[in-house]
Amino acid sequence: MDLHRVTRQSETEWHIPATGKMRVPGVIFATEELMREMDEKVFEQTSNVAALPGIVKASFAMPDAHWGYGFPIGGVAAFDPDDGGIVSAGGVGYDISCGVRTLITDQRLDDMTPPRKNELANELSRVIPAGVGSTGRLHLDEDELTDMLQGGAQWAVSHGYGEPGDLHHIEEGGRMPGTQPEHVSQQARKRMQNEVGTLGSGNHYLEVQYVAEIFDQAAAAAFGILSRQIVISIHCGSRGLGHQIGSEFLREMAESASAYHLDLPDRELACAPIRSPLGERYLGAMRAGINCALANRQVLTHLARQAFQTVFAAASVQLLYDVSHNTCKEECHQIDRTESTLFVHRKGATRALGPGSPQLPPEYRPVGQPVLIGGTMGTASYILAGTEQSEARAFSSACHGAGRAMSRHAATRLWKGRQLVDELAKQGILVKCPSLRGVAEEAPGAYKDVEAVIEATDQAGLARKVAKLLPLIVVKG
Template sequence: MDTSRLKRRGPCAWELPATGRMRVPGVIFASKELVQEMDDKVAEQVANVASLPGIVDASYAMPDAHWGYGFPIGGVAAFDADEGGVVSAGGVGFDISCGVRTLHTGLKEADLRAVQKPLADLLFARIPAGVGSTGALHLSAAEMDAMLRGGARWAVKAGYGSEADLTHIEEHGCVTGADPAAVSDMAKKRQRDEMGTLGSGNHYLEVQVMDEVFDAVAARAYGLAVGDVVVSIHCGSRGLGHQIGTDFLREMVVAASQAGIALPDRELACAPIKSALGQRYLGAMRAGINCALANRQILTHLAREAFAALLPGARLPLLYDVSHNTCKEETHTSADGHKRRLFVHRKGATRAFGPGHAELPPAFGKVGQPVLIGGSMGTASWILAGAAGAEERAFGSACHGAGRAMSRNAALRRWHGRDVVDELAAKGILIRSPSFRGVAEEAPLAYKDVAEVVEAADRAGLARRVARLRPLICIKG
C-alpha cells in the first residue's frame, strides 16, 4: 500500500483522510511494514465503508487486514440506526460468528508427549473435518429452530457441556433477538447434518502449549502458566451462515437502491437498520451466531471425550469463547462524547473489551477480555487482553488472526500438502487433515507473521499481549 495517502496518527495507527463520498475518515491500525505489505484494495475498501450512511467516527482496519468481500477482512465499522445507519451482510461475512474458543487441560507438555500421536489420531477420528463434513447429529425442523434460538445454551441442555461453560462465552452462549423464521429453508437444510463439525479452510482444532508470558497478571487471571497445554477450536456457522449471507446479499442489492443508497461497490449491499429487511437480516444473523456457538460447544464435548479416553485426569474447562464476523448492538461513547447504541460490524475482527467492562465475567474484570488470536497452521497462536481505553479506539475491537499474505491458489502453486505435513512433523507438530490440498492452501507462510500482527495491536492500544501458544497437534479441515 502507498503510505503517501495516509497520515500517521501514532506508532501503529494511520489515517486515511475523508475525501469524495467518505462521511468519516479511515483508520488502519498497523506498523509501517504491515501497512506497506497490504494491498491497495484494503485502503479502497476502508474508504468505501466510510461512505455508508450512518457510520460513526471512522472506518477501521485491523493489523491483519486484507482484501475481502465488500468490507476488508479485519474491518470494523459502527452505525447509528437513528441517523439512517445500515446493516451490511458483507460487513459481517459469510462465515457468521466464526470464532475461537480455548480450553484448559490441566496438563503440561511432558504429560502430552507420551500420547501425542495416539491423541492426534483419536481427535482426527472423533472430530469431523473437511469440505462437506457431517456429524452424528441430525436435527429435526423443531430441533433446528431450538438450536438457532438457544445457541450454546441449547447445546448444554442437550448434554454437550455444563452451565459453567456458559459464563465464559460471549453473551453467555446465546444471543438474544435470533429469529429462526428469517433463516431460509435452504440454510437450515445445509446445516441439518453439520453440527459438531469443523468444516474446511482455515478452521482447526489445535492442541497447544503455552511457551511464553508477556503479562503475568492477566495470565494468572486467565489461569495460565508456562508449559500449560490448552486446546483451541476455530470454526463457525458452517453452511447455514454462508447461506444466510448469500440470501440476504441478493436482497440488499435491491434494497439499497430502493432506499436511495449509492453503493461505491455492489459488494457493500446493505439495508437501513430500521427497515423490515434490516431487522430480518439481524434476526437471521443472530441465529447464525447461535449456530456457531452451539457448534463450538458440541466440538468441545467431542474433544473432552477424546482426551478422557487417553488422559482421564484432563477436564478441559473453558477459558473463553469469542466470535469474529458479527454485528453486535452495543453502547459506546462516540468521538462527540455521546453514549449511543450502535450496530458494530466486526468482519475478521475480535471484540476486545478492556478492564472494567460490564459484560466481562467477574474473573476477567480487572484485566480485560481474553482476545484469542489464531495463528497460521504450524505457527504460534496468541492470547491477548482487551486494553484500557480500547472502546474509544475502535469500539473495543482487535485483530482476529494472522491474515492471509497470498491467495489459496498462489499457495497451491508454491506448496504441496504432503511436504508441509512432513516439515511440520519434523518440528514436533502433528497435522491431521482429510485433504492435502487444504493443507497446502493453509501453509504457514501463506499468512502474515502473526507475531508482527499482535505486536501492532498491542502498540496501537487495541489489546495487550498476554501469552504465546505453540502448536503440538492440529486437526485441519
C-alpha cells in the same frame, strides 16, 4: 500500500482523510512494515465503508487487514440506527460468527509424551468431523433446529454437550438474544440438519497447543494460564446455515439498494437501513446464525473434551473463552461523551472489552476480555486482553489472526501438502487432514507474520499480549 495516500498519526495509526463521498475518515492500525505490505484494496475498501450512511467516528482496519468483499477483512465499522445507519451482510461475512475458543487443561507439556501425542492426534482425528461432506452426530428436525437457533451454546449444554460452567466464558453467555429463526430459510435449515458439531475446512482447525511464553502474569493468572500448560483451540463458524443466510441476504440487499435510495460506491457493499424490514429481518436471521456458531463450537468442545479425557483420564478441560470475529452487534458506546446505541460490524475482527466491563465474567473483569488470535499450522497463536484504551481506539476491537499474505492459488504453486506435513512433523507438530492440497493452501508461509500483527495490535493499544501458544497437533478439514 502507497503510504503517500495516508497520514501518519503515530507509530501504529494511519488516517485516510475523509474526501469525496466519505462521511468519516478511515483509520488503519499497523506498523510501517505492515502498511507497506498491505494491499491497496484495504485502502479502497476502508474508504468505501466510510461512505456508508450512518457511520460513526471512522471506518477502521485492524493490523491483519486484507482484501475482503465490500468491507475489508479486519474491518470495524459502527452505524447509528437513528441517523440512517445500515446493516450489511457483507460487513458480517458469509461465515456468520466464525470465531475461536480456547480450552485450558491441567496437563503440562511434559505429560505430552510422543506416544500420548500420537494417541491424542488419532483420537481427535477420529471423533472431530472435519472436511468437505462430513456430517456431525446430531441430526436435527425442524423444531430442534429452531431451538438450537434460539438457544446457541445454552441449547447444546442443555442437551448434554458440555458443562454449565462453559456458558460463563462465552460472549453473550452462550446465547445471542434477539433472534428471529422464522427468517432463516428452509434451504439454510436443510444445510444445517446434519452439520451441527462439524469443523468445516479451509482455515478452520482444532489445535492442541502449549503455553510457550507468558507476557502478562496478572492477566494470565486471572485467565488460569500457566507456562507449559496444554490448551486446545477451535476455530470454526456457523457452517452451511450461516453461509446460506449470508448468501441470501447479500443478494437481496444488492437488489434492494436502489429501493432504499442507497448510493453505494460498490455493489459489494450491499446493505439495508437498520430500521427497515429487510435490515430487521437480516439482524434476526444473523443473530440466529450466531447461535448456530456458538452451538457448533460447544458440541465440538464436548467432543474434544471427551477425546482428551480418553487419553488423559480424568483430566480437567475448562473453557477459557469463546470469541466471534464475524458479527454485527448492538452495543453502547461513548460518542462525544454521550452514550449511543450503535450496530458494530466486525468482519475478521474480535471484540476486545477493556477491564471493568460489566459484560465480562467477574474473574476476568479486573484484567479485560480474553482476545483469542488464531495462528496457522506451525506458527504461534496468541491470547491477548482488552485494554483501557480499546474503547477509544476502535469500539473495543482487535485483530483476529495473521491474515493471508498470498492467495490459495499462489500457495499451491509454492508448497506441496506432503512436504509440509513431513516438515511440521520434524518440528513436533502432527497434522491430521484428509486433503494434502488443503494443507498446501493453508501453508504457514501463505500468511502474514502473526508476530508482527500481534506486536502492532499491542503497540496500538487495541489489546495487550498475555500469552503465546505453540501447536502440537493440528486437525483440519
